[in-house]
Amino acid sequence: MGLMRKNPKSSPKKKSLTLKHLFDLDSPRNDARNDISPKKKFSSDSMDEEIFSLISHCSFIYSFTDPKESPTQQDLKRLKLIQLHSVLRSSKRPFQTEILSPLFAMLSANLFRPLPPSSSTLPDDVEELAATPTASWPHLQFAYDILLQLLVKTEQKVLRDHINHSFILNLLSLFRSEDPRERESLKNIYHQIYSKFTLYRSFMRKAMNDVFLNFIFETDQIKHSGIGDLLEIWGSIINGFTVPLKEEHKNFLMRILIPLHKPKGMMAYHRQLAYCVCQLVQKEPQLCGVVVRGILRYWPVTNCQKEVLLIGELEDVVENIDSDYYRMVALPLCTQITKCFNSWNSQVAERALYVWNKEKFVKMASEAVEDVFPILVEGMEKNLKNHWSKSVKQLTENVKEMLQEMDPNLYLKCLSELEFQECAAYHKEMRRKQMWERLEMAATRNQLHCIMC
Secondary structure (H helix, E strand, O other), X not given: OOOOOOOHHHOOOOOOOOHHHHHHOOOHHHHHHHHHOHHHOOOHHHHHHHHHHHXXXXXXXXXXXOOOOOHHHHXXXXXXXXXXXXXXXXXXXXXXXXXXXXXXXXXXXXXXXXXXXXXXXXXXXXXXXXXXXXXXXXXHHHHHHHHHHHHHHOOXXXXXOOOOHHHHHHHHHHHHOOOHHHHHHHHHHHHHHHHHOHHHHHHXXXXXXXXXXXXHHOOOOOOOOOHHHHHHHHHHHHHOOOOOOOHHHHHHHHHHHOHHHOOOOHHHOHHHHHHHHHHHHHHOHHHHHHHHHHHHHOOOOOOHHHHHHHHHHHHHHHHOOOHHHHHHHHHHHHHHHHHHHOOOOHHHHHHHHHHHHOHHHHHHHHHXXXXXXXXXXXXXXXXXXXXXXXXXXXXXXXXXXXXXXHOHHHXXXXXXXXXXXXXXXXXXXXXXXXXXHHHHHHHHHHHHHHHHO
């Protein structure tokens, strides 16, 4: 009875910070319990100590290729990264510089690493662009999640000391990774930085353009897996452009997007490239002439798959322009489409003939009917006489009937002119053969005369 009981407050027992407890921090019941029992809250000092301890443990880098590395230690680091992500996510107070500096140093050590060299040659087919998983992805995944969490929760002025031009360039260099999971994370982070740091936007656009220019003119025979992802970022940027477009944006179309049709591996990123081009044409339709001439300048000679993609892109360009600009592009477009449906490759020929199912394409041709009909009629008749594919001939017959209905008199006129030209060409060829025959006979007589002498 006389014994004094010890006051529990006089000897506080430090509570261990387990992974389960950290996940419980996010639950609403826990928040309510914290409000009711403030004695159970962690002090800011103990939280900071825990964060520093986790950062220190996560700063050790594992290559996942060295057989001497312990799988147990690798798994432990992964759990520490998960734990750190949970602590940062559940924290209600802003992050201070004392925490951000070592945290960004740890993230830089984990993320900014030398990538394995890309294959020396580009594939001819998109399907050959097989994904190569990154061995260290179990760690990289949570490092990217932590970085994204910091971008979302921290004010821009606090992050400015840690996210600078050098940091952005290091992020861009990682887009060469052949792991699509890593590129997806990079894309989200680059988007977040672009939207949060308005003062960096001009630099970030220029940095991406430098990657494109280096790929086009310096290393176009070396695979760059991130071109499509960078173009996807550009697509969202273009959506925010105001009309009329600035000169910088027009130069981007002429100096970057159009030359990107040139590299051999264009099929790997053509979907994103065509989207960017069509968005710019939709915002400023008078650029359609520049786009059509630019695409035709880089038209492939022997790559049939690339031809099929470019035909579809030209079709989309026509769909996105006003009728006022039809005459500007009708002649070069119809000339190229005619060459394509005369192709001996049936896929190219059929794809070129299918464009006539588009109402806007037919309307464009009708706007410059006197200019395009002679070329079209010649191509149709050539297909019907000489093409080896029955399906191509059938499609050609269908398009011919449509053109005849569009302007029957002009079609007959073009057909008669074509027959006259063929007749003239035949007589010219006959005269040429006769002339060569006379020359051969004269040479033979001279040879005999020399022998007899």
